[in-house]
Amino acid sequence: MRFEFATATRIIFGEGAAATLADLARTFGVRPIVVTGAAIERTSALVTALQAERFPVTGEPTVDLIREGVRQVQKAGCDVVISIGGGSVIDAGKAIAAMATNGGEPLEFLEIVGRGRTITSPALPFIAVPTTAGTGSEVTRNAVIGSPEHGVKVSLRSPLMLPRVALVDPELTYGLPPAITAFTGLDALTQLIEPYVSSRANTLVDAICVEGIRHVPGALRRAYHDGNNQDARRDMAMASLFGGLALANAGLGVVHGFAAPLGGGWMAPHGALCAAVLPHGMAANVRAMRARAPQHPALERYAEIARLLTGRSEASMEDGIDWVRALCAELNVPALRSWGVSEADLPGIAEKASISSSMQANPLPLTHEELIIVLQAAL
Ligand SMILES: [Zn+2]
Numbered sequence: 001m002r003f004e005f006a007t008a009t010r011i012i013f014g015e016g017a018a019a020t021l022a023d024l025a026r027t028f029g030v031r032p033i034v035v036t037g038a039a040i041e042r043t044s045a046l047v048t049a050l051q052a053e054r055f056p057v058t059g060e061p062t063v064d065l066i067r068e069g070v071r072q073v074q075k076a077g078c079d080v081v082i083s084i085g086g087g088s089v090i091d092a093g094k095a096i097a098a099m100a101t102n103g104g105e106p107l108e109f110l111e112i113v114g115r116g117r118t119i120t121s122p123a124l125p126f127i128a129v130p131t132t133a134g135t136g137s138e139v140t141r142n143a144v145i146g147s148p149e150h151g152v153k154v155s156l157r158s159p160l161m162l163p164r165v166a167l168v169d170p171e172l173t174y175g176l177p178p179a180i181t182a183f184t185g186l187d188a189l190t191q192l193i194e195p196y197v198s199s200r201a202n203t204l205v206d207a208i209c210v211e212g213i214r215h216v217p218g219a220l221r222r223a224y225h226d227g228n229n230q231d232a233r234r235d236m237a238m239a240s241l242f243g244g245l246a247l248a249n250a251g252l253g254v255v256h257g258f259a260a261p262l263g264g265g266w267m268a269p270h271g272a273l274c275a276a277v278l279p280h281g282m283a284a285n286v287r288a289m290r291a292r293a294p295q296h297p298a299l300e301r302y303a304e305i306a307r308l309l310t311g312r313s314e315a316s317m318e319d320g321i322d323w324v325r326a327l328c329a330e331l332n333v334p335a336l337r338s339w340g341v342s343e344a345d346l347p348g349i350a351e352k353a354s355i356s357s358s359m360q361a362n363p364l365p366l367t368h369e370e371l372i373i374v375l376q377a378a379l
Pocket of ligand 1: 187
């Protein structure tokens with residue numbers, strides 16, 4: 001057996017952890033820049049205490065936004081980058097920190113739509129403070145960037161982009177609105193399921209996934225219906241963190257394979273797209289393995305997922321898929337159609353999804369027809 005598991009991120013987890021941010025930042029530099037999202041009521045005290053240059057981000061990061069952030073870092077002479085926000089804000093800060101020391105042009109380094117050059121210089125020190133529980137981006141080595149002209153989202157990726165510190169304080173997620181709780185929470189669940197069945201799964205990632213999945217069933221419903229439930233928020237913050245560690249070391253799969261072109265072409269939150277596709281992607285993988293690879297080890301993993309989610313030792317793979325489908329219904333996950341996706345778009349989406357980086361870790365390759373079936377079910 002041989003596997004690799006890398007993280008260079010110092011993880012600080014717990015209620016009140018964010019209070020240490022200003023002191024932590026001073027250990028890395030004297031001129032911080034803080035990247036924030038649109039909704040900053042919950043974090044304004046934290047931002048003010050930093051007395052830092054600010055870079056507000058609305059929406060998901062694009063190539064242009066990263067260029068602009070790099071210009072601001074250089075103009076102000078910033079030496080440490082801090083993101084306080086959801087996945088988009090963390091990805092923006094992570095990309096800005098990396099591009100600031102690597103020439104400033106994202107298209108040089110972006111995979112698929114760019115030149116895919118390797119990042120060679122260490123990023124500026126970067127501290128990630130998540131305010132949602134979903135993406136796990138605080139411990140991953142990639143930043144998802146939209147390139148509107150190509151209609152797709154792709155990653156800047158390098159071990160040199162790992163955040164130096166992930167400051168995960170569940171209190172920052174208290175009171176998040178139900179829809180954001182649902183979308184981000186289902187993204188976290190997807191990011192625990194896909195690495196667990198991934199073709200690159202390994203034993204250390206397995207342990208993280210199983211423990212992470214265990215946190216979701218009770219917590220996500222409670223966090224959705226009662227946004228101030230402290231135990232539920234803590235469990236979801238943990239699930240999100242574990243999902244990030246897992247995906248960074250074992251990759252993802254078909255659901256995130258679709259999230260790349262869907263997120264690039266339609267204005268919809270990443271987690272909402274993953275949630276809409278998740279039960280159908282699981283069903284397609286199980287069907288395909290039963291038909292073409294009945295001995296595939298990931299089949300038993302889908303059965304284990306079903307047992308973890310339902311809490312029943314005799315649960316079948318179908319029970320697990322049905323459980324996810326029922327959860328999506330209870331959490332009011334909209335179908336793809338409600339984001340403007342139509343039947344005519346499906347072949348193009350399937351085409352782009354099949355070459356996305358996430359799809360390469362799916363337990364087995366799916367045919368174009370199988371991909372279309374997933375999309376039709378999610379439509
Ligand atoms: Zn995701």
